[in-house]
Structure formats: structure tokens, C-alpha cells
Amino acid sequence: MKLYRLHKKQKLPISVDMAWEFLSNPNNLSLITPDNLGFNILSGAEKPMFAGQIIQYHISPLWGIKTTWVTEITHMTNKLYFVDEQRFGPYALWHHKHFIHDIDGGIEMEDIIDYKLPFGIIGQLMHIILVKSKLEDIFQYRSKKLETLFGTYNKETN
Template sequence: MKMYQLKGTQKLHISMEEAWKFLSDPKNLKTITPDYMGFDIVSGSTGEMFEGQIIQYIVTPVAGIKTKWVTEITHIKDKTYFVDEQRFGPYALWHHKHFIEEIEGGVLMTDIVDYKLPAGIIGQLVHPFLVKPKLREIFSYRAEKLKAIYGELQESATTLEFNSF
């Protein structure tokens, strides 16, 4: 089964403390997710994030079809990174690393998502025209929302790239 990787970076004009507070709070995912996705947290988003935390969402990624998504926060290093992994949802594998690094004038935020699609060859066939463009749209939306809230440090401060292996 083919493995894919999405890597995005963004330089934001925000302090490390403020960035960590916003990005590590699951409730803020709704703010940076397109409205049409119908993103709702069902459970698990109360209090400070912790390793082992299970968060349940409902999302509507394609054609109005509601999908349950369950993630676990598997690793946290305060004000440095955290990892969420899908336990139940639309992917065969979803491993999302969120890194935050202090740089001059703000932070560098890096997302690395390693994922596999279900349905074998069918999943691979729909990746280029359904999954990849949808992920590009969602992560581009997130970047634009964060830019609107906090401001970017420079032009072309956001990157998004896909790889497969």
C-alpha cells in the first residue's frame, strides 16, 4: 500500500506561548477548518492537551457525507511539538506531527502528515484528483486563517508539498 506525506510550513508573527496555546487546543481546529467541512468536536477537547487524550470529531469532507474521526494525542513536548494519530476515520493511517519553533519575529510552524488511503489500488487511483486536492485546500485554508489572525512574517512564508513512497 502506498504511503503519502504532506509537509507544510508557515512563518507567523506570534509569540511561542501564544502559538502553543492556540495550536495545541483542539477547540481551535474549528476556527481553521473550512465551514463546509461541518467540523464538530463530539468529545475529548476539554482541559489542557495531554498524551493519551482521545478526541472525537464529526467531519463532512466530501459530498455531504458525515464521517466520524477519532484521534489520539500520542506525543507532546511543551511548546515544541505534538502528534495526533487517527484511531478511527477515513484513512488507513494518519500520523500528524505539529512542530513549533521560535524564530526571529515569531514562530515557524511545520506540519508533517504521513498517511495511507484505504481500498488499496482504488485509494491510490483517487488520491491525485480527490484526496490530494482536498488536503491541499484544507491546509491552504488553515494557512490563510492563521495569516489573517496573526500575520505572516514575510511573503512566500508558507509552503505545502506532497510526496509519496
């Protein structure tokens, strides 16, 4: 079994309250997801985030093939962190921790994703060939989109 980890940090010139308000609204996920993934929430985003929340959506991660992804918000501490875990979807395991840290002049968002691909050695090859770079691209898009929405963190001016 091969388990992978993606670890990203981003600083933004906003308050913890503003960051939490944005991140705790599941509907905002579509704003920071690349259009070419065909992301569409089907159910579960009617309320602000809470532990036990199930969110179902369609996504087309590869070659336009639509798949249903179901995640559960398994842990949450208001304005500090939340965890989403895939219940059904394209990964054999998806465990995504989101942290918000208060820093001088803004916040630092930290994402730690532990994931496993299905199909054994074929999944490992797909990780090398395609999946790793695709995830990097998604998080790079997200980073740029968040800067467009909230501004660029610059400690010297904040």
C-alpha cells in the same frame, strides 16, 4: 501499500507561547478548518492538550458524507511539538506531527502528515483525483486563516 506525505511550513509573527496556547486548545481546530467540512467536536476537547487525549469529531470530507473521526494525541512536548494519530476514521493511516520552531521575529509551524488511504488501488486513484488536492486546499485555508488571526510574517518588519 502506498504511503503519502504532506509537508507544510508557515511562519507567523507571534511568540512560541502564543502559538502553543492556540494550538494546544483542541477547540481551536474548528477555527482553522473550512466550514464546508462540517467539522464538529463531539468529545475530548474539554481540557488543554495532553498525551493520551482522545478527541472525537464529525467531519464531512467528501460529498457531504458525515463520518466520525477519532484521534489520539500520542506525543507531546510542551511548546515544541505534538503528534495526533487517527484511531478511527476515513484513512487507513493518519500520523500528523506538529512542530513549533522559534525564529527571528516569530515562529515557524511545521506539519508533517504521513497517511494512507483505504481500498488499495481505488484509494490510490482517489488520491490522484481528489484527496491530494482536498488536503492542499484545507492547509491553504488554514494558512490564510492563521494569517488573519495572527498577522503576516515579514522578517524585514519583525
